[in-house]
Amino acid sequence: MIVLLIDDEPTMPRLFDQRYRKDIRDGLLQFVYSASAEEALKKLEGEAGEAALILSDINMPGMSGLDLLDVLKARGISKPVYMISAYDGSEYEAQALAKGARGFLAKPVRFDQLNRLIEEHRPPTPVTRPR
Amino acid sequence: MAKGPVLSPEEFTIRKPVFQTGVLVFVLGTLGGLYSDWSQGNAVATLLDLATLAVVLLITLAVWRGALDRGRAVAGLLYAGAFNFLFSIGHHLINRSATLDTAIYNNLFILALFLAVSALLVGRTAILALGGTILVVLLTASVFWNNALTAGNLWFEIPAVTGATYLLFHYRGSLDRLLADLKRVIGENTSLRQRERLASLGEISAGIAHEIKNPLNFVVNFAESSRELLTELETHLDTSSPSEQQREERDYLLRELHQNLEDIRTQGLRGVSTVQGMLHHARTGNGEFQAIDLNEVAGECLFLAGLGSKRGRTVQKFQAWPEPVMVRGSRSDLSRAFLNLCNNAFWSVVEKARREDALYTPQVTVTVEMAKSEALVLVRDNGVGFSAQTKAQLFVPFFTTKPAGEGTGLGLALTREVVVDQHGGRLEASGDLETGALFSVFLPLLGDT
Numbered sequence: 001m002i003v004l005l006i007d008d009e010p011t012m013p014r015l016f017d018q019r020y021r022k023d024i025r026d027g028l029l030q031f032v033y034s035a036s037a038e039e040a041l042k043k044l045e046g047e048a049g050e051a052a053l054i055l056s057d058i059n060m061p062g063m064s065g066l067d068l069l070d071v072l073k074a075r076g077i078s079k080p081v082y083m084i085s086a087y088d089g090s091e092y093e094a095q096a097l098a099k100g101a102r103g104f105l106a107k108p109v110r111f112d113q114l115n116r117l118i119e120e121h122r123p124p125t126p127v128t129r130p131r
Numbered sequence: 132m133a134k135g136p137v138l139s140p141e142e143f144t145i146r147k148p149v150f151q152t153g154v155l156v157f158v159l160g161t162l163g164g165l166y167s168d169w170s171q172g173n174a175v176a177t178l179l180d181l182a183t184l185a186v187v188l189l190i191t192l193a194v195w196r197g198a199l200d201r202g203r204a205v206a207g208l209l210y211a212g213a214f215n216f217l218f219s220i221g222h223h224l225i226n227r228s229a230t231l232d233t234a235i236y237n238n239l240f241i242l243a244l245f246l247a248v249s250a251l252l253v254g255r256t257a258i259l260a261l262g263g264t265i266l267v268v269l270l271t272a273s274v275f276w277n278n279a280l281t282a283g284n285l286w287f288e289i290p291a292v293t294g295a296t297y298l299l300f301h302y303r304g305s306l307d308r309l310l311a312d313l314k315r316v317i318g319e320n321t322s323l324r325q326r327e328r329l330a331s332l333g334e335i336s337a338g339i340a341h342e343i344k345n346p347l348n349f350v351v352n353f354a355e356s357s358r359e360l361l362t363e364l365e366t367h368l369d370t371s372s373p374s375e376q377q378r379e380e381r382d383y384l385l386r387e388l389h390q391n392l393e394d395i396r397t398q399g400l401r402g403v404s405t406v407q408g409m410l411h412h413a414r415t416g417n418g419e420f421q422a423i424d425l426n427e428v429a430g431e432c433l434f435l436a437g438l439g440s441k442r443g444r445t446v447q448k449f450q451a452w453p454e455p456v457m458v459r460g461s462r463s464d465l466s467r468a469f470l471n472l473c474n475n476a477f478w479s480v481v482e483k484a485r486r487e488d489a490l491y492t493p494q495v496t497v498t499v500e501m502a503k504s505e506a507l508v509l510v511r512d513n514g515v516g517f518s519a520q521t522k523a524q525l526f527v528p529f530f531t532t533k534p535a536g537e538g539t540g541l542g543l544a545l546t547r548e549v550v551v552d553q554h555g556g557r558l559e560a561s562g563d564l565e566t567g568a569l570f571s572v573f574l575p576l577l578g579d580t
Contacts (some may be wrong), residue, residue: 011349011394018356018387059341063483086344108348111355 001122002030005059005067006040006082014077019111029118037063041071051079053121055105055114058085066092069099080121084109089118145201150568154191157208161187161215179218186211187512202252209249216242243292247299256304262296342405342438346398353391353398360384360391405438422577423455425499428466429508433497436473445480445493452499457577460554468549471542472499472510478533479514479568486515506574513567517560525560550574 005016013033013057023029032048034040044051054072057119058065065083072081083096086107093104145153161184168176190207193199199207216238239528241266250257264533269288367373367381430449437447442490473495480493493513499508521532526547550558550572562568 009345009349011398014394015349015352015356018360018391019352059294064321086341086348107344111352 001028001053001118002032002048002051003099003118004032004040004051004054006034006055006060006068008035008060009057010035010042017079021066036060037065037068039072040068044077052123053118054079054081056081057112058083058096060089066095066099068103073100082117141196142243145205150194150201150205152328153205154187154208157212158184160280164215175222176219179215183211201517206249206252206257209245209252212267213242213245213249216245232358243295246573247295251299251303255300255307258296258299258303262292262300265292338451339438343402346401346405349398350395350402353395357388357391357395360388364388415494420459420461423460423465425458425506425574426451427507428462429469429497429499432466432469433473433495436477437495445477445484445495448494448496450496450498452501454501456499456501458506458574459577461549463555464549468546468572469497469508469510471546472572475542475570476510476512476514476568479512479516481514483514483567500577502549504576506573506576508572509525510572511567512569514561516564516567518564522562526558 005012016031016033017024020029024031032043032051034043034048037056040048040054040056045081051096056065056068060127063071067086069081072079080102081100082103082105083092084105084107085092096104103117107116161180165177165180165184168180187208190204190211191201194201194204220238220242246261246265250261266289269292364381364384367377367384370377430451433447433449437445471475476495480495480532484491484493494508494511496511498507498509498511500509506558517532525541546557550556554574556572556574559573560568561571
């Protein structure tokens with residue numbers, strides 16, 4: 001299962017790699033990281049094309065996570081998107097949901113929540129990769 | 132210097148030189164009376180003059196020691212004078228079988244004047260007490276010294292005293308209301324500035340919360356993850372002869388743990404520096420002037436504004452002057468002014484980024500420079516800029532180009548008030564719709580006024 005994570009915090013990939021180390025090693029999960037929405041859109045045409053889940057920050061350099069939702073909709077990409085943001089507030093959440101996001105996770109990220117989310121969206125036949 | 136309100140209660144107090152001159156005139160006058168009474172051999176009047184002099188000295192002493200305000204002291208002096216005149220009238224009446232001559236009328240007139248002014252200075256109660264007393268005295272006098280105050284005089288004096296008392300009472304009341312209003316207005320003015328300061332902090336507070344939660348995310352999650360890594364490491368430590376793979380695993384875990392602790396520390400410090408910057412701005416101060424290094428204030432404001440902005444990929448550049456650029460000013464007010472300029476710059480580049488394609492690189496640059504006699508802070512952005520028409524209205528209060536609810540239209544107006552009115556500097560704007568905006572703040576250097 002491929003998960004696309006979009007966040008401009010440079011430490012995010014290390015955190016996710018560590019937390020999902022075993023799943024990654026066992027080929028149950030694969031993360032594709034982007035530091036911007038623009039980069040993510042490119043990756044969706046390549047290595048993240050098979051992503052089953054998109055996790056995106058809101059406040060990022062250039063295009064914001066909310067703008068990304070619009071672009072995805074315009075391009076007809078209907079992958080489930082969840083926002084992960086340090087911004088408090090129902091305002092962002094409501095905006096994101098209105099633009100088609102499936103949900104909103106607040107930072108600090110709760111990995112038990114995230115685990116459940118990943119399991120929910122795990123496709124029936126997991127994408128296995130050589131170690 | 133800071134501009135005070137147009138009117139203040141302080142302006143109603145008697146100024147020091149005026150008070151001192153008044154005391155001098157009073158003392159000289161009494162000394163003259165003392166000499167004249169003494170040379171005429173009038174013992175009672177001489178003693179009275181000496182007593183008046185003593186009271187004047189006591190009052191002056193009380194003011195000098197700060198025990199009495201000058202307004203009340205003047206009232207005291209007038210009462211002392213009034214006592215002197217009253218006593219002479221009484222003395223006059225008793226000694227000469229009471230015919231009202233010109234001297235007594237003169238004394239009465241001056242007495243009434245002194246009493247009225249002193250009562251006005253003390254307050255409304257004093258005016259009522261005075262008016263009442265005079266009326267009682269007049270009525271009593273009409274009974275006991277029937278020939279001293281003729282009926283005609285009495286009919287004239289009772290309504291005159293009543294009217295004067297009413298007028299004085301009325302004017303003192305208006306004066307009290309005016310002062311109370313003034314105090315309230317000044318108080319509101321202060322709280323308005325306070326609120327404005329908090330508003331500019333509120334503008335960046337969402338950004339600050341964001342900027343604190345991001346490091347917290349790593350602190351919390353790396354700590355949690357480290358706990359799991361440690362549990363895992365423990366199982367490897369149990370093995371006495373680890374396999375190659377186990378050793379590799381163990382090294383990996385140790386490396387990760389080290390890195391986790393390092394990251395927790397770095398991210399913690401990141402949160403601390405954010406909070407420190409915020410506190411610096413929130414510390415309201417009282418607008419007190421002090422020596423300030425513009426390098427420090429301008430840099431801090433750029434940093435704070437950067438936190439608050441959804442800055443996109445904005446390139447944020449701070450060019451400090453190689454040595455401290457010292458000016459004299461209010462740190463809190465100046466930082467509010469710079470924060471306004473920086474907030475505007477970030478807003479402008481983010482707005483342009485929203486409109487333009489990916490080729491645009493938003494830039495906000497703050498530069499501190501020192502010229503011959505002036506300090507200079509430049510806030511430059513390559514954002515949406517402004518048209519010549521907008522430029523003319525930049526500093527007009529409540530004028531804003533931001534969408535409803537985003538700008539108060541007060542930022543630049545207040546910035547100009549702080550820079551120009553409060554600090555005697557200059558604020559210049561240049562730019563256009565193509566290149567963006569440049570705001571230049573000129574401030575007089577410390578020790579160069």
